[in-house]
Amino acid sequence: MTNLGSDPSTLLVRVPEPELMDDDEQARAYAEADFAEPHNHFVQLLKETFPQLPSTGxxxxxxCGPGDITLRFARAFPAWSVEGWDASEAMLHYGYQAVAAAGLQDRITLKKVYVPQSDTASFPLIFSNSLLHHLADPMALWTEVKQQSGPETAVFIMDLMRPAKRKTASHFVDLYAQGEPEVLRRDFFNSLLAAYRVNEVKDQLVKAGLGELQVREVSDRHLIVWGQIST
Ligand SMILES: C[S@@+](CC[C@H](N)C(=O)[O-])C[C@H]1O[C@@H](n2cnc3c(N)ncnc32)[C@H](O)[C@@H]1O
Incomplete structure (x- = not known):
């Protein structure tokens, strides 16, 4: 089966991309890109999905990458703290700078952690953006979600969705990454090809024993997974 989309009746097959974004040029382009629209959408959807989060936690x-969503969450939820985990030093380098520049070191802690690791904890809220499609094994995310959950942990995950056609991925790059550096446009294209579809994520959740979480499309290129874990 080809994944080049040459046969109009053939859905684009997933093409994995490297797990970690640990190249400095790549990390810098990502850290400097303007993600205001999708990242504000992320925080707004999180708020709408969980209108009754505990007042603090x-x-x-x-x-977490360079921490843009981490920071937006911290600003939107001023009584909350956040731990951001990422295994890329290059990404965390920009994250530490951004947290310091925002003066939010007292509420945001970024750590070098490869997911999944073996410790367990009980966070009241777990969120993630655009990690799932990077993972060599998607179960890594769902395993970590389970390991870090306690009773009534709220889970909110957003990721890209793989389009049906390769040319749609190219179109999205032109539409949403116009004028961005070539390395960022390339990564976005590769990420779209590496992303999962709603049905694939639903299958992952059932396999992980997280069938109580729900999945839906929220834009032409994003899906969310959300729900409350009952452990
Ligand atoms: C596309 S970036 C998303 C960053 C951030 N969440 C955002 O939305 O701006 C994906 C991040 O996941 C990290 N990553 C990929 N696989 C990982 C793993 N197994 N453990 C920890 N971090 C990982 C990469 O290094 C990268 O920083």
Whole structure:
């Protein structure tokens, strides 16, 4: 089967991409990109999905990268703290700078952690953006979500969705990454090809024993997974 989308009746097959974003040029382009629209959408959807979060707590941001969503969450939820985990030094370098520049070191802690690791904890809220499609094994995310959950942990995950056609991925790059550096446009294209579809994520959740979480499309290129864990 080809994954080049040459046969109009053939859905684009997933093409994995490297797990960690640990190249400095790649990390810098990502850290400097303008993700205001999708990242504000992330925080807004999280708020709408969980209107009754506890008034305070420590959230876990899995695959936090340079911390843009971590910071947006911390600003939107001023009584909360956040731990951001990422295994890329290059990404965390930009994250530490951004947290310091925002003066939010008292509420945001970024750590070098490869997911999944073996410790367990009980965070009241776990969120993640655009980690799932990077993982060599998607079960890594769902295993970590389970390991870091306690009774009534709220889970909110957003990721890209793989389009039906390769040319749609190219179109999205032109539409949403216009004028961005070539390395960022390339990564976005590869990420779209590496992303999962709603049905694939539903299958992962059932396999992980997390069938109580729900999945839905929230834009032309994003899906969310959300729900409350009952452990
Ligand atoms: C596309 S970036 C998303 C960053 C951030 N969440 C955001 O939305 O801006 C994906 C991040 O996941 C990290 N990552 C990939 N696989 C990982 C793993 N197994 N453990 C920890 N971090 C991982 C990468 O290094 C990268 O920083």
């Amino acid at each position: 420590t959230a876990l941001d899995l695959g």
